Amino acid sequence: MKAPPRLLPLLLPVPAASSRLFETTTRGRCAFLLLCLFLFVSLSIFLSLSPNQLLLRSFDYSPAAAAPTVVAARPNLSAFPSNSAVRESTGHLNKSSVPEAREDLESVSILFPDWEVVVIGPAGISGEEEESGFLCVYPNKATSPARFSGNLRATNQSIFTCWMPEKCRRRLQSPVLVRRKSPAEGGKEKTTKSLLRWTFxxxxxxxxxxxxxxxxxxxxxxxxxxxxxxxxxxxxxxxxxxxxxxxxxxxxxxxxxxxxxxxxxxxxxxxxxxxxxxxxxxxxxxxxxxxxxSPWRRSSVVVGEAKLQICAATMVYNAAKFLKEWVIYHSGIGVEKFFLYDNGSDDGLGIVVGELNREGYRVETVPWIWAKTQEAGFSHAAVYARESCDWMMYIDVDEFLFSPRWSSAAQPSDRMLKSLIPRKKSAGRVVGQVTIRCNEFGPSGRVTHPPDGVTQGYDCRRKLDNRHKSIVLLEAIDDSLLNAVHHFRLRGGGGGEGGKLFRTKQVGMGAAVVNHYKYQAWSEFRAKFRRRVSAYVVDWRRAVNPASKDRAPGLGFEPVKPGDWERRFCEVRDDRLKSLVRRWYGGLTAEGGGGYRMAWQR
The missing domain is CATH 2.60.40 (Immunoglobulin-like)
Structure with missing residues (x-):
């Protein structure tokens, strides 16, 4: 039976060109539908993200680096798990948290890592003023406490730090620095300025x-x-x-x-x-x-005063509890002045520095709020101290230089360190830098910071030495000021005094060694996850360069305490410096029983 005439076209063979057109059209529709589906899913994910999450991706602020917003005081980042959620303090987001009577201060703000904002305010403000009287007020009326962090050396401008609330992070809004006033003293509000980026x-x-x-x-x-x-x-x-x-x-x-x-x-x-x-x-x-x-002025040295032979420079953050031991010990062996580049400490460092100066030690604090600038800070010290010091020892506050040859000395002597420094008058290439190898000490079974000091609390170390520290003739440093934290590039000749050529001398470990108390009790060590100081060293919370010598072997990217931490990095029992320091600076306690009390505990 023949098919009805109206069905004949459907039974006829489809031309090849028409078939290809049909297939192309079908593929085009499928591709279009897939594209629409992809855009829909992407838009859904985008809309589901919080402003904080969006900015973490846009500005490479890892979730581990995002600091919680707090109300009362600046938090210690090492006290928070790196995967903790960023929470907003609602008490700082309503208009009632902004003081009715206030004085808006001229200021400029810089966005740092971890959602920290550094605010540079007017000159004339000091740490003696009531800190609770200062706030960072954002355009949306959110506030956070402003903590005084010192004064810039060149201009005496005040430095404050505060945290950026989460609801200000989408647009990266700049705060106004505000000082609370009585109703009768209320001043004019100022408009906000653009927020500077620390990365440029x-x-x-x-x-x-x-x-x-x-x-x-x-x-x-x-x-x-x-x-x-x-x-x-x-x-x-x-x-x-x-x-x-x-x-x-x-x-x-x-x-x-x-x-x-x-x-x-x-x-x-x-x-x-x-x-x-x-x-x-x-x-x-x-x-x-x-x-x-500022134009140059010869002001760092009194005319006619002799230059100091050996000084020491270091960068510190919350090192108050370590400072007295470090200064007293190194002063005893010959360091005449200490330069502390303060990287934003909030642990009473200034109080300890004041006590040391009143006791006759020469300690100068250089406010250095800038994040991840250790190399630059050391370059600054090389220029800043050149008129007052001949040699500069670059060493951290958890590092102590000593010589095994001093083991029989009854008392420290300021000639000890000078014995490691060659005389300027020598034939050929002049030694412009001395490098000393480091031994790295472990927790030594400790679970808390030793109250009698790190030299007394940690006495077990790794077998192999690692890295070195240096004592540098400031006049020998190359004009570029290039350094790798542990040592400087020296002048190649012609640029130094009398056209001298300078070279580096490495001291054998039998003559001198640096005890680096690197792996301390976990309560202290975990603070290293906050931020590395060097500009070119990756922060430990970033999953980058896991084989770096800067990292602790066996640890991941989170500040999670291993169960056997107290027993790690203990391959050689080494109590040489411990015994030496106890002899020099220890004394029997009044209670008896063979207990010792160190000079820095008094």
Missing amino acids: LAYESLSTESDVVLFVKGVNNKQGVNRPAHELKCVFGNPDDSAVKTTAVTSSEQEVFRCGHPDLTGYGQNVTVGVRVTLELPDGVRVPSVAHY
């Missing part, structure tokens, strides 16, 4: 007799890769100036740039502070800046 900023400036040293973050980002100096300029002048001055950059290494002094005749006779300095890149972009230029 000129942050410090220091003048020498011949040039200007400028410290800039975000230009030379990779270790060993630097922009050519001839492509850069130093720019001097405030943002509202119609004319600015420029000078050529002569050196570009790491975060340190050197350039000539500007001619600031138009600024009048009293050019002391207030002249901004920054760096101009080849494309004409100028790096945002909080650095100020």
